Amino acid sequence: MKKTKTSVVAESNALSKTALRRQREREHRYESILTVAEILFAREGYLQASMEKIADSAEVSVGTLYFYFKNKEDILVRLLDKISFELRELLGSEFRKADFSLDGIKRAGQFFFEEFCIKHPEKLTIIFKESMGKSAMVEEYRKQIFDRLISDVQEALMRLSENRGLKYQSSLSPELMAVSILGMYERIAYHFLIGQDRSKELKTISKDTVAFIMGGINNLCRQ
Amino acid sequence: MKKTKTSVVAESNALSKTALRRQREREHRYESILTVAEILFAREGYLQASMEKIADSAEVSVGTLYFYFKNKEDILVRLLDKISFELRELLGSEFRKADFSLDGIKRAGQFFFEEFCIKHPEKLTIIFKESMGKSAMVEEYRKQIFDRLISDVQEALMRLSENRGLKYQSSLSPELMAVSILGMYERIAYHFLIGQDRSKELKTISKDTVAFIMGGINNLCRQ
Amino acid sequence: MKKTKTSVVAESNALSKTALRRQREREHRYESILTVAEILFAREGYLQASMEKIADSAEVSVGTLYFYFKNKEDILVRLLDKISFELRELLGSEFRKADFSLDGIKRAGQFFFEEFCIKHPEKLTIIFKESMGKSAMVEEYRKQIFDRLISDVQEALMRLSENRGLKYQSSLSPELMAVSILGMYERIAYHFLIGQDRSKELKTISKDTVAFIMGGINNLCRQ
């Protein structure tokens, strides 16, 4: 959110009561716009979700949208930020919990399906579909986000191999595996959960996915 | 393209010389518009490539565009059709050449990168980026195309297991593997070839990808 | 129809067999285009009925349309011509049969409903609706046609009064009555036959209409 004059001006570094309330309200409004945009972008598509529709749904005026965000692209980009942050948190925490063991991969996979895809299909739609092919700027942003996700996974894979005393076939292998794994999860989520609803088979999907990945990983390792 | 009235009078069922020439010219123009659109959609993006720009590039009038295609969406959809047809042909022929052996998977993967991605990056951009999040209709079309690709791969995997006298862990496994493999290829192509140009590492990319897949497949098999 | 070179050149004033056949074919085609246009203009509206649709329905090419007619407006205008000619013939013949008596008015009214409206609702739609508000030129043409119809009716009314030894209140009366009667028939046809289908009540409609007109006429007469 934009730094507002008031917050900077505030005497000492404590904010007055009114200023505090104002800031809370501002943040609340900022979040509620993002939430509304998330739903609309996912449901109607980024292009069809006009600024007017967003404003109406968020129960603010169009002008207010432009107070909180530079422009429409900016809303999308902030949303991508938020979603990718949540996703990285979710996956990272599972990996850490499992101490970067093979089990971490399993748990992260399960969590991706069960906690992220099933519970927040809109978020999925936005990072994997609605943010594509919109503009050079968004594309660039998306790339950064995905690169960060990829390097997260890559790092996890490298720690994993260290833990197990193994090395990867080539220096490229961890990166390629990270990209592959993300690609798999993306398409699997899309195919089984968004395109059609086969969430009942989720257990099998999850198990097979992890098995496939394990096989792949092992095949790219040597002692 | 509009169907031409087949002349009732015409002797035998052959078209007259003029009609034949006209048809040839029509088909040629149709193709050349598609080619131009492919380049423009990939280079500038589907949204930025206006009908006027396409017409200018193809050296025809806007009206002519609408003579050959119902509307802009239609151009994209025909393009998707053409690209997905080429892709299926390419992959299918490699599988068949290798008689649905493990080698077929290797060859198909190599061909995808070397013959398709490197030689036709615009096609890649269009099926994996520019056709996303455009409209409900295009989305539907994309789904059909991908479903067909998935069932192609799925079938190849099933033949493969038959040849090797193996069974998959669950009845879902072949479908999941097909989706996974396509997802991998999509993201790998996007990451290493569209987002950045690392075509020099293509050999390693290709080898590692296949190795990963092989490991995955084996892990989902039992005797 | 345009006079063609061939017909003028023909030796003596008899046309050769081939030329005769050709002329018959030309006339037939001209008529069939008009017939098709009549249906399309009435069913889809003049604006929605594109030249291509007309050509397709008439099983000729768009170019042929322009051989037989100067432009789209010309088709409408020729159609108006044809329809108004048929209408005048129909009404005029009834008047003449009844020797311009009061009975003629009755018969003409009945015939308008039964022979014209019921049997040719498209013609009704075209003269009373689809030819309105199209262009200055068509408007002008329509005016001429209606003026002719009005003066037909006006003349019939004047003969009628002569026959009965009566005079009209003012010199304007016959014109006003003619206009009124046409207006009545137009709206009645529209209200009871086009807008809704109450053709079962046609007998009553017809009788009441004539009664209303008779009353009106008598009220504008003096001895």
Next chain:
Amino acid sequence: MKKTKTSVVAESNALSKTALRRQREREHRYESILTVAEILFAREGYLQASMEKIADSAEVSVGTLYFYFKNKEDILVRLLDKISFELRELLGSEFRKADFSLDGIKRAGQFFFEEFCIKHPEKLTIIFKESMGKSAMVEEYRKQIFDRLISDVQEALMRLSENRGLKYQSSLSPELMAVSILGMYERIAYHFLIGQDRSKELKTISKDTVAFIMGGINNLCRQ
């Protein structure tokens, strides 16, 4: 016009000063666009009067047109609404003033010519010409408007007969008479005032028209 969100916060249910002013301005602009459109539709025709021309004449941007009206058709339909409302008010008030006597018919007729046709020829042109044959939707709207006018007149006629202690020949008679009378007025106005300018003869026209109608009505009555 778009409904404005009624502020929940606003004390009592009165709008704030600014909101009130805005609403006044909005209504004023809405009306001025309608006025301009009325003139343009009548002068140049609905089709020729492009949205750009209307915007220019109203001294607003094209976008503003679409802020106040859904589309071009909507302008026409609102205009029809307004005009038909005025017309019904005018005629209804004359009838009421004359207490649904025969004199009411006379007065309503006179007023139609003198107050409506002469003073607002554009309105006349729009309901009787420019709104015809435009689109299915406008047609439907027109039908509703005319049906309401017809039932107004029908009711007036029935009250009239009650007042005079008379009955109509058939149950259909009042409806038929209403349709007839409106058809007469429409055509008379069109013939004498739109097609040509014979407003000088208006007195005679008016007198003869009423006389014709009176004769008609009496002829469809019995004691």
Next chain:
DNA sequence: AATGAATGAGATTTCATTCAT
């Protein structure tokens, strides 16, 4: 005479963004 592909002007419509209040 007949064809039908090509034209291109013109119309409607959308919508992100601005700005006075």
Next chain:
DNA sequence: TATGAATGAAATCTCATTCAT
């Protein structure tokens, strides 16, 4: 801060008409 009316550029699409064959 918040509002929402106003803007206008840009895009899509239609279709009467032409003309080479």
